[in-house]
Amino acid sequence: MNIKKIIPILDWLPNYNRSLFKGDLVAGLTVGIILIPQGIAYALIAGLPPIYGLYCALVPQVMYAIFGSSRQVAIGPVAMDSLIVATGVSTLALAGSESYISIAILLALMVGAIQFLLGVFSLGFIVNFLSKPVITGFTSAVALIIGFNQFRNLLGADFIQSDQIQYILEDVWLKIATFNKHTTIIGIISVAIILIFRKINKKLPNALIVVVLGIIIMKYFGKSFNDVSIVKDIPSGLPGFGIPEFDLDQIKELLPIAFTLVMVGYLETISIGKSLEAKQDEYRIRANQELIALGLSNMVGSFFKAYPVASSFSRSAINQESGAKTGMAALISVIMVVITLLFLTPLFYHLPKTVLAAIIIVAVFGLINFKEAAFLWRANNLDFWLMLSTFLATLLLGIEYGIMVGVGLSLIVLIYRTSRPYVTELGKVPGSNFYRNKNRFEEVIIDDDILIFRFDAQIFYANSNYFRDNLDKMAAKKGKALKLIVIDAESINRVDSTGVEMLKERIKFYQKKGIMFYFAGVKGPVRDDLFRSGVLQIIGINHFFMRANEAVKFYKTGDRQHQEKYAKYIHQAYK
Known part of the structure; x- marks a missing residue:
């Protein structure tokens, strides 16, 4: 048995040197700077207090750095998984309540256990039944759902939250006149600043820049913007160890959403990992090892108050572009989050929620893949209609049903193509x-x-x-x-x-x-x-x-x- 295959950190850590550390340090600091405001923002999407987004950036990152076969994938809270958590848990408890939090943490344990077992028994191929057109349609639809759900924070209006776009649009249409002027101005300016800085240089910490500007405005000019909603108190300190509360009835109700998170999280991680793998020749992604690493990240993370995590498209790309060579970059990001949790959380008191909404909206709308849709229309009409069907099903029926439709249609297309070959x-x-x-x-x-x-x-x-x-x-x-x-x-x-x-x-x-x-x-x-x-x-x-x-x-x-x-x-x- 090759121990390095089971614990990949043993493959690179013994040969670690100063030249590798330089790139990892820059990448770790850069990703950490982006991760902190994103973690706070994504926790709000999940319906959880902001600090739980930072908890997700601790133990799960450490576990992935040890067991993950990719050395550049960035694990932590992500927008898509956060919305899926909100969709599933909100039917069982009131968002933000103690019961809601405990169910979200239990969901992380369930997701991790399923991923771990799939990896141990080499069952990663099961997820391959989601074809690329299905992934494209599903991801694009979820990006739209997440973005429109953030309009309530961006505009300061009490729009409903839903994973069905028609209900969100109907409510926006009926309540658009109730938008908050000051909140909307700060939010739109934040979106513009992020887009401008992204055009100048993608490596610039645009999320951190708007966060700092938002905090300064609210702290020193807050009397003029007293109607703008802010984050307020974020508790300091590290999460304590605790085993999630078990309830068989809750587990049964959470199983469908858990399997959705298993598939989505794995697909996010493996697709990002493969794209980063192609840019180097130092290591190779192993699908089943990724499932094991994700499983351990979620399982062990749940013992330290983390809700389900996966890999981030944006942070992984920035990690690679900033020079990350090994999992040490992730460990440096963890250190930054620890410092923030211990000493810096009071600084986020005056952070406007509309700024967080701006960060999320810009990030997720970048996941809408128009180029892939145009390519499929030219290259393969059947794949295009498969993508469009998944896209519409996810938008109109919800995330859980959308992925079920995608898997079902993938199987139907597979059967059709194998039963009627050339x-x-x-x-x-x-x-x-x-x-x-x-x-x-x-x-x-x-x-x-x-x-x-x-x-x-x-x-x-x-x-x-x-x-x-x-x-x-x-x-x-x-x-x-x-x-x-x-x-x-x-x-x-x-x-x-x-x-x-x-x-x-x-x-x-x-x-x-x-x-x-x-x-x-x-x-x-x-x-x-x-x-x-x-x-x-x-x-x-x-x-x-x-x-x-x-x-x-x-x-x-x-x-x-x-x-x-x-x-x-x-x-x-x-x-």
């Missing part, structure tokens, strides 16, 4: 031994008495009828002239019992009509399945060929010496 007839390229798709190469030669049939997928219960119907249709077009069918099996990588029985039945059917049945390019494992299933009792071993042109040559010229040599080779390989 099929075609091949023809001979003039002056060569190659056979190509007649629909793409107009010059190929098609023999009236020969059908070379290519099927571009495995043959199994879901598509065996489709195989048979298309074979019969092409054979019928040849009419009575047809004397030979050659199955080009180079693209067939598996055949199940249903597929084998269908092939045996078709071979017998065409034999009765005096039509020979050959196979070309059959892969070894597929050939083994055919032989074990009794195909050789219907046709001889000399009906199997290396390539389609050899099958046609044998049929036309009777090149028995070559075929007997290949048949002997197949027989030895099968034995």
Whole structure:
């Protein structure tokens, strides 16, 4: 057992040096500066007191630095997961209450336990049923939902909070006249400042800049803005250890939202990790290890009052751009948060909530992926409609149902594509031994008495009828002239019992009509399945060929010496 694979920090820590520390220090300080106001803001999205956003930036980061396979991914509170927490927990308790807080912490333990078990049993592939178009649609919709939910803080109006966009828009329309003038001015100016600084240089701590400006304005000019809502008291001190309270009824009610957080959190982390991995050659992301690391981050974090965490798109990118090379950058960010919790929380007393709303809105609206939507429209219409369906389902039905629709549609598309793969007839390229798709190469030669049939997928219960119907249709077009069918099996990588029985039945059917049945390019494992299933009792071993042109040559010229040599080779390989 390789201990470095189980605990990846042992891979880089023993060789750590001063040159690595320089980049990690700058990155850790930069991410820490951004993380503190973001943590406070995301806790408000989750319906929790601001300090819980900072708690999420402590133990979970340490656990990921030890067990995560990526050295640059930044773990902590994120907008999407925070909104999902608010959506699930708000149905069970009043936002901000002690009961609400304890349920959110219990949810972190549940999410962590599920992620950890998925990783230990190497079940990370389950999440792959969410295709990229589904992720794009889901992420874009959630970004819109999060952004519109923050309009209540940005404009200082009492709009409802919901994960269904139509209810938010209806309430905004009815109550827009009640907006607070001073709150709106500060919020819009904050948005403008963030956007300007992002254009100048993405590495600038724009979130910290607007936070400092907001605090200064409210502290020294607060009498002129006494109607602007501020954060007020944030308790000082580090979180104490405590085991989340267990309630079986609550656990049952939280399971759907927990599985949603498991999938979303893992997808966020693995997608960010893969994009960062491509920019270096020092390490490789391991999907199941990421699940284990996320699981431990959430589980152990829940013992120190953290609600569910995942990786942050923005902070991870800034971490990498700022020069982070190892998990030491995350540990430096933790130190900054510890210092803040111990000594600096009083400084955030005068922080306007509208500034936090501005930070969140700019961050999440950047997740709306117009480029991917345009690309899918050009490249693959089915994927575009899959993305759009997930997007609309998430917007209109809510986050939980949106991800269920996305998974369901992904499975339907997968079944559709595997049950109706591409099929075609091949023809001979003039002056060569190659056979190509007649629909793409107009010059190929098609023999009236020969059908070379290519099927571009495995043959199994879901598509065996489709195989048979298309074979019969092409054979019928040849009419009575047809004397030979050659199955080009180079693209067939598996055949199940249903597929084998269908092939045996078709071979017998065409034999009765005096039509020979050959196979070309059959892969070894597929050939083994055919032989074990009794195909050789219907046709001889000399009906199997290396390539389609050899099958046609044998049929036309009777090149028995070559075929007997290949048949002997197949027989030895099968034995």
